[in-house]
Amino acid sequence: MLKRILAKFRTRASSCIETLRRLHAEQEWLAFRREAHSLKGSSGYIAAWRLHKAAFTLQRVAEATNEGKPPEMPVEEAMAALEAEIGLVLAEIDKTMGEE
Numbered sequence: 001m002l003k004r005i006l007a008k009f010r011t012r013a014s015s016c017i018e019t020l021r022r023l024h025a026e027q028e029w030l031a032f033r034r035e036a037h038s039l040k041g042s043s044g045y046i047a048a049w050r051l052h053k054a055a056f057t058l059q060r061v062a063e064a065t066n067e068g069k070p071p072e073m074p075v076e077e078a079m080a081a082l083e084a085e086i087g088l089v090l091a092e093i094d095k096t097m098g099e100e
Helices: 002-026 029-045 049-066 075-096
Strands: none
Touching: 002 029, 002 075, 029 049, 029 075, 049 075
16 A cells, blocks of 8 residues: 555656646646645655645745745745655655665
């Protein structure tokens, strides 16, 4: 069951990044926030706590931007941090599943 959960997360993570990039380009902040929130939840489910934190930061940045408030950091910086963290998590998933 653990391998199925990790495999599903791996597939979903790639799709999520593409969706976040598209929503950012379209400045669809509510949908962007929902996508970040969803990633926050799924990363918590697999105990990827640094990714969870990066997704939460991205969620807050989207909320502030949508409300016309200054975000705690530029969205590009928050996205870069999230993407770096996803890369680390996916590498660990591959090692766990024996796919190095």
